[in-house]
Amino acid sequence: MSLTHLELLEAESIHIMREVAAECENPVMLYSIGKDSSVMLHLALKAFYPSKPPFPLLHVDTTWKFREMIEFRDTLATKLGLELLVHINEDGVREGVGPFSHGSAYHTDVMKTQALKQALSKYKFDAAFGGARRDEEKSRAKERIFSFRSAQHRWDPKNQRPELWNIYNTRISKGESMRVFPMSNWTELDIWQYIHLENIEIPSLYFAAKRPVVERDGLIIMVDDNRVPLEPGEEPVEKMVRFRTLGCYPLTGAVESEATTLPDIIQETLLTTSSERQGRAIDKDASASMEKKKQEGYF
Amino acid sequence: MSHQDNLIAEDILAYLEAQRNKSYLRCLTCGSVDDGKSTLIGRLLFDSKMIYEDQLSALESDSKKSGTQGEKIDLALLVDGLAAEREQGITIDVAYRFFSTDKRKFIIADTPGHIQYTRNMATGASTADLAIILIDARKGVLDQTRRHSYIASLLGIRNIVVAINKMDLVEFSQHKFNEIEEAYRSFADKLNFKEIVCIPMSALDGDNVMNRSERCKWYKGMSLMQHLETVDISPEIAETSFRMPVQWVNRPNLDFRGYSGTIAAGMVKPGDEIIVIPSGKRSVVDKIVIRDGDLYQAEVNESVTITLRDEIDISRGDIICSTDDPAEQSDQFQAHIIWMEEEEMFPGRQYIMKVNNQTVPATVTDLKYKVNVNNFAHEAGKSLALNEVGVCNLSLGKPIPFDPYKKNRHTGAFILIDRQTNATIGAGMLEFSLRRAANVVWQDLEVGKMERASLKHQKPAVLWFTGLSGSGKSTIAALLEKKLFDIGRHTYVLDGDNVRHGLNNDLGFTDADRVENIRRVAETSRLMVEAGLMVLVSFISPFRSERQMARNLLDDGEFIEVFVNTPLEVAEKRDVKGLYKKAREGKIKNFTGIDSPYEQPENAEIIVNTVETTPEQAVEHILAYLDERGYLKSI
Incomplete structure (x- = not known):
């Protein structure tokens, strides 16, 4: 009996994580609290058992995450006894950068991309795990599992190292780093199925519940705190909604849904007719926008 | 969806x-x-x-x-x-x-x-x-x-x-x-x-x-x-013997020592006898540990952690094998190589090989032939260019465990990495061991390098002079030799011109020939250091990787790179041998500085500037370096 596709994907991810632990001096796992991060963390626990993962978690906090995400993050890190680093771009905080006042592009650049670069430089990490998958977006489909970054954190898509078999070249010079994507070959359905099969804990924002929301430019935005500027006469309404991805709450559109259990969510995901990233404002800017952002250092 | x-x-x-x-x-x-x-x-x-x-x-x-x-x-x-x-x-x-x-x-x-x-x-x-x-x-x-x-x-x-x-x-x-x-x-x-x-x-x-x-x-x-x-693509588990290259040694505390890795062939159960290659040590599988509990068995492609009944020394890069048909080991191979870099592959250059979870220095000792990928014809060649495939002999810095690629795609594959840029520049498939490693047993000579050197009251070393043609390398080397001779040191000068008339008279000036030229000189100078001499090598040696290769042949402190730094304009103006003129007129091809590159040393031990200093001053400078570091004291 040969392995099923999920068993093979799991084994591949574990192999990648161990390779980083064995060869990189100061690795870190980027933890974004979403379902992909949850799976990645679960894989890390498996990869090194009975040891703990030999690296800390890093969360880049834009200060605009759903409150529940932050609670989930802190509870989980304590429960597992893992080191959790939280980085906030204090320059951005001082300037009062936020998605409502500065727009999604500027906010994402300052509070996410710049903040990430700050954190990686500050702690001198030479390898950072990310939960990105190749099925998410066209330019991701061509990115290596071990993706080289210059000392300026830049990705050069035309000058990537060939990556053969499961032999990964982890060698870098001082100041340079690797982004490592152990779940490159997973698809969205694989992620859900694995969460189901392994009983992995995810934030309840993924499940439908009555939540206060307003509608903006076709996106359903949750009023997670009092920082949402309401138009005159605009009132948040309670709706049964859930989130397909988790990010900054003003940039993450909810979908109306009755899915309150994991099988319900998977069913809905399979029957849905729009792709996962559609709920994210960031991908719509330009046709090749993700490729450009990645060259500049976005995960 | x-x-x-x-x-x-x-x-x-x-x-x-x-x-x-x-x-x-x-x-x-x-x-x-x-x-x-x-x-x-x-x-x-x-x-x-x-x-x-x-x-x-x-x-x-x-x-x-x-x-x-x-x-x-x-x-x-x-x-x-x-x-x-x-x-x-x-x-x-x-x-x-x-x-x-x-x-x-x-x-x-x-x-x-x-x-x-x-x-x-x-x-x-x-x-x-x-x-x-x-x-x-x-x-x-x-x-x-x-x-x-x-x-x-x-x-x-x-x-x-x-x-x-x-x-x-x-x-x-x-x-x-x-x-x-x-x-x-x-x-x-x-x-x-x-x-x-x-x-x-x-x-x-x-x-x-x-x-x-x-x-x-x-x-x-x-x-x-x-x-x-x-289509049936299931792995032939039953017909293949177990092996797992060790990726990570799992030691959460003193009571647990496990070996983590991805199984590359066959299957394994607790109680199975195993042998570790290359050490040859044997033990028995105790447990197969995963987070969900211990497994009764595990098979190819699974990532697991194995514990053994005995405490034996196993590190990353070893392969744990079943005892019936274990992996081989060697440091000399024939292999297919696919070249993936703009800069050509030359026999004699040293690269880093990543194979079975470890990195080792690897030198292509011979390009046997290139394969024309369009008609499968074998063609002679001195180098491999980007996208070319060749059959090569490889010599590694130490023996590694392996299987022929035809037998196992995991344990027979390798990549080659550039020492300077860290780029992945080639990929290859191990075919078979040349078995030279097994046959060549080093004679344990009673008279060694130290003994010979001590008889001469000196510390042997290579002074490697590199720089453009006409930079003054040979003049300085000759002067230095005279000085060393005067104070009773045993020396020898290897000079570009005299070696090319003898040992290397079959080589031209293409990139491939330049690499071979330097390789022979490097090996010769190593033998002379073994003989206890102070060797003064005066060669343009334009490529960093060849100078690095020469350095790697010697022990620490035995290789002293002397960069004779003379700007091209100055060297060309001097043009002692009239070569620059001929090169400019197109009568000499591949002339360093004109139509062939010179890569400056990045970490030369000594830099000599011949514009501001005379050859005599340069020699004093070098002697001072040697004296400070104890090369001139008797040992």
Whole structure:
């Protein structure tokens, strides 16, 4: 009996994580609290058992995450006894950068991309795990599992190292780093199925519940705190909604849904007719926008 | 992802249970844009309903803007990912595509077909179980068909689908199809494939892609998808012996010592006897540990942690094997190498090899022949250029455990890494051990380097003078030798000119010959250091990697690089031998500084500036260095 596709994907991810632990001096796992991060963390626990993962978690906090995400993050890190680093771009905080006042592009650049670069430089990490998958977006489909970054954190898509078999070249010079994507070959359905099969804990924002929301430019935005500027006469309404991805709450559109259990969510995901990233404002800017952002250092 | 499966809507739990047991197939598509490769992949994604509505509407608008199919949807646009590719209308990298059917999950490595992208195809092939080779029915078997088939075979793919595409443009002619199939099989016989399946197809219209086409009833075989869903690619677990390259030693506390790795062949159970290669130590498997509990057994491709009954010394890079047929070990190999870098590969250069979870220094000692990837002919050559394939002899810094690639794709594969840039510059497949390591036993001589040197009351070393022609290397070396001789040191000068008239009189000035020239000089100077001498080497030696190679042959402190730094203008103005003039007139080719590069040393021990200092001052400077570091004291 040969392995099923999920068993093979799991084994591949574990192999990648161990390779980083064995060869990189100061690795870190980027933890974004979403379902992909949850799976990645679960894989890390498996990869090194009975040891703990030999690296800390890093969360880049834009200060605009759903409150529940932050609670989930802190509870989980304590429960597992893992080191959790939280980085906030204090320059951005001082300037009062936020998605409502500065727009999604500027906010994402300052509070996410710049903040990430700050954190990686500050702690001198030479390898950072990310939960990105190749099925998410066209330019991701061509990115290596071990993706080289210059000392300026830049990705050069035309000058990537060939990556053969499961032999990964982890060698870098001082100041340079690797982004490592152990779940490159997973698809969205694989992620859900694995969460189901392994009983992995995810934030309840993924499940439908009555939540206060307003509608903006076709996106359903949750009023997670009092920082949402309401138009005159605009009132948040309670709706049964859930989130397909988790990010900054003003940039993450909810979908109306009755899915309150994991099988319900998977069913809905399979029957849905729009792709996962559609709920994210960031991908719509330009046709090749993700490729450009990645060259500049976005995960 | 509107899977048509009614089960999703009716009984999601039953559906998930069924999904769980899907198998997995990794395939590679090869062909050029003209063959309709991107269209075929787009078709597979489209017809297996992997396209969402928002992606479809984006595709429709893109098709109108930059499509090549008029009013029809251009499926190729779905897969040509990078912006540069969309502009140029070509696929320049490897992209991975995912789709699934009710029976299987698929990863397709989408790779370009032109000869300048051979390395990308090899990359895609390295993880694939099956290759789909596209042929344009109007054109038949071309050079590129042979090339794609050869690379697939070289990387160990055993299952081939020949997609004879664009059948709609030859009116689904059975005669045409048979002709192409026959032509394909006649050359592919040599390539050691397990199975070749030829399918007539129109990717553009979908004929024989998902379902059998009504338009060519004479074809009785399966559609592409029917074949992909049923082809048997399961690993031969029972017939192969267990081995697991150790990736990480798992030591959470003093009471637990486990060895983590991905199983590369066979299966393992607690109680199995094992042997560790290269140490040869034996033990018995105690437990197979995973987070969910201990396993009764584990098999190829699983990532596990194994504990043993005995405490034996095992490190990353060792292979734990079953005792019946363990891996071999050697430090001398014959191997196939695919070169992946602009800068050519030269025999004599030293690279870093990553193989079985460890990195070792590796030198290509001989390029036996190059393989013409279009017609499989063996050709003589002195170097391997980007995208060329060659059969080489390799010598490693230490013995490694391995299997021949034909026996195991995991334990017989390696990559080569550049020492300076850290780029992956080559990939290779180990064929067999040259067994020289086993035969050459170093004589344990009672008189060694230290004894010889001490008789001469000196510390042996190489002073390696590098710099442009006319920079003053030989003048300074000769003066220095005189001074050292005067104070009773035993020396010898190896000079570019005198060596080229004797030892190296068979070498010219091409890059390959320059590398060999330096290799011989480096080896000669090493022997002289063994003899206890102070060796003064005066060679232009323009390439960093050759100087590094010479340095690596010697022990720490024995190699002193002296950079005679004279700007080109100055050296050319001096032109003691009249060579620059001839080079400028085109009478001498490959002249360093004129039409061949000089790579300056980055970490030379001594730098001599001949514009501001006289040769005598330079010699004083070098003597001071030697004195300070104890080279002139008796030992």
